[in-house]
Amino acid sequence: MAGLLEISKVSVEPLGQELHYRVTDSTTGTVVANVSPVAVGEPPQVSPLKRFGKRVMLGQLAGWPHLRRHVPRITVLVTDASNSPVMFLDRADKITGNPYASQCAVIEPDGRVAGYLTDDHYKSPMPTADVVDAEGMSIVGGRRHLRDQNGTAICDVVIRVAIPPLPGALNYDENVDTTRFVGQDGTVWARRRGQSPLLEISPDTPYPIRRMIVASVIADTITNDHQIVASSSKNPLTPLQAVPDPYPGYADVHSRYMEYQREFIEWYRKAMTG
Template identity: 65%
Template sequence: MAGLLEISRVGVDSLPQDLHYRVTDSNTGETVANVSPVSVGETPQESGFKKMRKAAKLGPQLSRQPALRRYVPRITVVVTDAWNSAVLFVDRAEKIVGNPYVPHCAVVEPGGRVAGYLTDDHYKFPRPSEDDVDPDGMGVIGGRRHLRDQAGEALCDVVFRFAMPSMPQELNHDPNVDTTRFIGQNGTVWARRRGGNPVVEISPDAPQPLRTLILAAAIAETIDEDYHRPWPDSPYTPPPPLQAVPDPYPGYADVHSRYMEYQQEFVEWYRKHMTGRFTSSL
C-alpha cells in the first residue's frame, strides 16, 4: 500500500460523524488516512438584541447575506496514517461575522512546525470578468487562493476553470477537462481535478512540502463544503465544540494571530465598500 504522501489520486470522503473523514487512494480504493477533530471552538450564544445590533452594523443590504451573518468557530483536525500515527494537522481559522469568504488554514506537522498555509485573498472579487479566460476559452478564477510555504511565499495558485456561457456547459462535467489546477510559480500544473470529480490528481513529480499542502487543501475543501454555506437555502449547523487539552501542537495559540488581524481589517473594509452594492455573488 502506498503511503499517504505518495499516492497520486487523493479522495476525501465524509463519514457520518461530524468532522470525521477518510482519505483514500483512488487508484486502489484503499484507505490511507483518517481525519478527526482535536479541537473545535465554541459558537457564541447570542441574544436577539446582539444579533440585531450586528445586522444593523452590516446594513440592510449586507445583513441579508447568510455568509456574512454566520460565525464558524476554529476547527482543527488531525490526519493519521494507516498505523494511527499523526501525520499533520489542518487548522482552520475561525470565520468571524462580517466576512463572507473561506478562512485561512495552517498546515502543521506533529511537532508544531508549520509546513505552510492555505490562503484566500479576501480583497479579490470571486467572479471573473469576460476577459478572464485561458487559451482554451475557459473562464478562470486565479490569483485568489494559494498554497504558501511557512514563510508565506506562494508555491501554488489554485485556479478554477469553467465553461463560459458561449461554450457547451457539458464541459464542466467532462472527465477529460480540468476544472481545478494547482499551478506552480513557473507555470507547472502540479495537481488537478477533472470534470465534477472531487478526486485530486497529483503529479508524481510534485515535490515536498507542496505535496503535503495539496493533500491538506483536499481535506480543507471538504470541510469547507460542510461548514461554509453562503446561500439562504443551505442548511447550517455549527460543529459540536471540542476542547483540546492540552493544545494539539506547540504554537497552537498564535498560529492564526496574523490572519485574524487581516480578517478584522477586511471586515471593516468590506462593510464600508460593499454596502449598497450588488452582493448576490456571495
C-alpha cells in the first residue's frame, strides 16, 4: 500500500471532531493518514476599551469581519496508517488587522524544520486580465510559495482564473487546471482541476517538493475551515495546551514571521485608509 508521501491523488476529509481530518488516496479510497490537533492557542483577552481602540486604529476598515478576526496558533500532528508521526503542521496566529492566512511551518517529527508555506502579504491575491498565461487564463503567481528549511522557494502556487473574454464556465471545468504547483524550472508538479478539492501530484515529483505539496493540501483545508471566514461570529476554536511543547523549537518557529505580520498590518492600514 502506498504511503502518504507516495500517492498521486490526495484528498482531505474533515471528521466529526474539531481539527480532525483523514487523508485519502483517491485512486484506491484508502486512508493513508490522520490529522489531529496537539496545540491550539488561547484567544486573546481584549477589554472593551482595547477593542474600541483597535476599531479606531483600523478606521473605516473596522467593519470588515476578516480584519477584526484573530485566529490562534494551530498545531496539528499528521500520522500515517500505522499511527506513526509523519510531520507537524504549525500555523502561526492570524493577528487582528491581517486579512490573509498566516504562515504554516512544516516540522519533522524530531522538531527539525522541513519548510514553510508562505504568502507575500504585500502582493494582490486577485487575478487580472493584465497577467495571463499561454492559454489566456488570468493568473496569480509569485505570491504564494512552498519553501525549504532555509526559506528558499521551491514551488510557486499559481492560481488560474478564466475572466472575460474567456467563458466563466472554464473555472468549473474538470479538465481545466485552476491551481498549479510550479517548480523553479517551470515544471508543473501538482494541480487542481475545476473546483475539485482533489490534488493530483505528478509521480515524478521529488520527495522534498512532494512533502511540501502534501503539507499544503492539509494546511489549506484547515485554513479554509477555520481562518478565512466571512463572519467573525464563527465559533472560536477550543484551546488546547500542549504539555510539554509538541516539538523542540516550538516557541520560536514563527518569531520572524510574527514581526513581518505586524509590520504588514501597519502598512496595510495606512495603504487602505490613506
